[in-house]
Amino acid sequence: MQNTRVALVGAGFMGRMHGQVYTALEGVDLVHVVDKDAERATSVAGPHGASTSASLDNLPEVDVVDICLPTDLHAEFAVRVLEMGKHVVCEKPMAISLAEADRMIEASERAGKRLMIAHCIRFWPEYVELRRLVESGELGRLLSLTMMRYSPFPSWGSDNWLADERRAGGAALDLHIHDTDFATYLMGRAPDEMVSFGNVDERGVSHVSTTMSFGETVIHAEGSWNLPAKAAFKMAFRATFERGAAIMDGGPLMVVTDEGSRVPEMPKMAASGAGGNISDLGGYYYELKYFYDALRDGKPLDQITPASSRLSLETVLAEIEAVKGARTVAA
Template sequence: MTETRVGLVGCGFMGRMHSEVYSTLEGVTLVRAVDKDPAKAEEIAKAHGGQGGTSFEDLLADASVDVIDICLPTDLHADFTIRALQGGKHVVCEKPMALTLEESDAMIAAADTAGKRLMIAHCIRFWPEYVELERIVKSGELGGLLSLNLTRYGAFPAWSSDNWLADEARSGGGALDMHVHDSDYALYLMGREPDKMVSHGTVDVRGVSQIFTTMVFGPTVVHAEGGWNLPGSAPFKMAFRAIFEGGAVLFDGGPLTIYPADGEPRTPEMTKMAAAAGGNIS
């Protein structure tokens, strides 16, 4: 197996999460870690037998690095991603992709020009319960999908360095950072843009902190709710309810259950996600 060598940029909460995932993957080695705080970079690098530092340019110049993983605040995604692609590296970039469509288009153009891969880390596409829902939709085993309700809510994520998530100009607020999970999944699942879409949100001191979006894809209606404005003592929760012509699929944070219209409910066995395996969904 060919080894893939990764350089991590940004060693805060999400960078640490990514580094823990790399330790579980065969054929992938985290060889360098970069952060403005040298202690954070050294801590992660040491745990993986790699090299820590503060210079992105030094990382970019390292010919042994195949992939650069961008775990920086959202307002820095476009700049660092484009520089990494132009430097001949494949890129994994944390979600959300960027703050604007123009920045996102520039990132895609840079990947196309460089002939390198750009992946945005939309983890819900790979989350076991959401993968199972995709399988059921694509297989048609319950008939056509009539409606899908997607829910994701919790308290404000206070783990960001310098509290940058609270600055809507840097993070995009709850609409981009939280709601993007289910917006992306809906488009991914349906395979196209909606025929119609409407969104409404509530605003607090951090900007748009809760958002409600309804999308129409022909006969299918998708409604997504997301927000980070619950009290700090409230638990995080994600859930979905899918209604088909021939049954339903319910996931409420516990076991996913399939309810066929003409049979007994069943609960397929699912891989349990943990923090060390990428189980962060905020």
């Protein structure tokens, strides 16, 4: 069987990460890299012997286009590529607005081509284990889940696009969506009720603190870009069940019960030299492997449907609206 041929568009932080994944993925060849910055395109293309260009106009024959562009460009590029008859895998968040997300979904349906938004946390080993614990009922019912994700403002973005709310959607849409997406994915639906508070600055919602209810399960998620420049990126969670807890907080995931605790074995893949704030390649490798395996085997992408990515976008946009609309009540 012929290898799947891929063009990568956007050779920044995430493009470099995906480039590393393509080195490790079998049956997939990265054959072309597009970036308006020729040096960036060449640095990602080099190890693969791939060709480069500054726009989609000179795209060679490929099966898939992998979009790692700033968020405000996702819809424009995805629709164009789908209309060219290529499958699309595109970085999260899906788009900057629901109207754009709908255009992407319609273009995918019209072309009969696949569209997967790369929500890496759904494939991140510790979160995969958390979902397994919930689904298996091993520790009883999930009572509550608290998730946390915070970092300094990510200053690495090309043209400082992350500072522009119309391009990135602030910390809420760019960073915190990982946890909102995981919450709706884990529970399989929108929350019954939700309340959000946070901080707003010139880049949009810079800190968001949201509590959601799903029946009797409570999920709280906090995301922030408000840390000082030297602070380290951190993601953490604590899940409490009827008969135990799963805790990841600055160390390995621990599953704790009245009998004791255990550290489940997690696969690790080191990422090197991509810049940004992530040192583990695993989640990106497993998400892209899932996409290319499903494509090769003609299987549905039921672990990440476009509708589920639209739901996480819709939920975060509602959080942003709530934060901006919140009024301080005098004591």
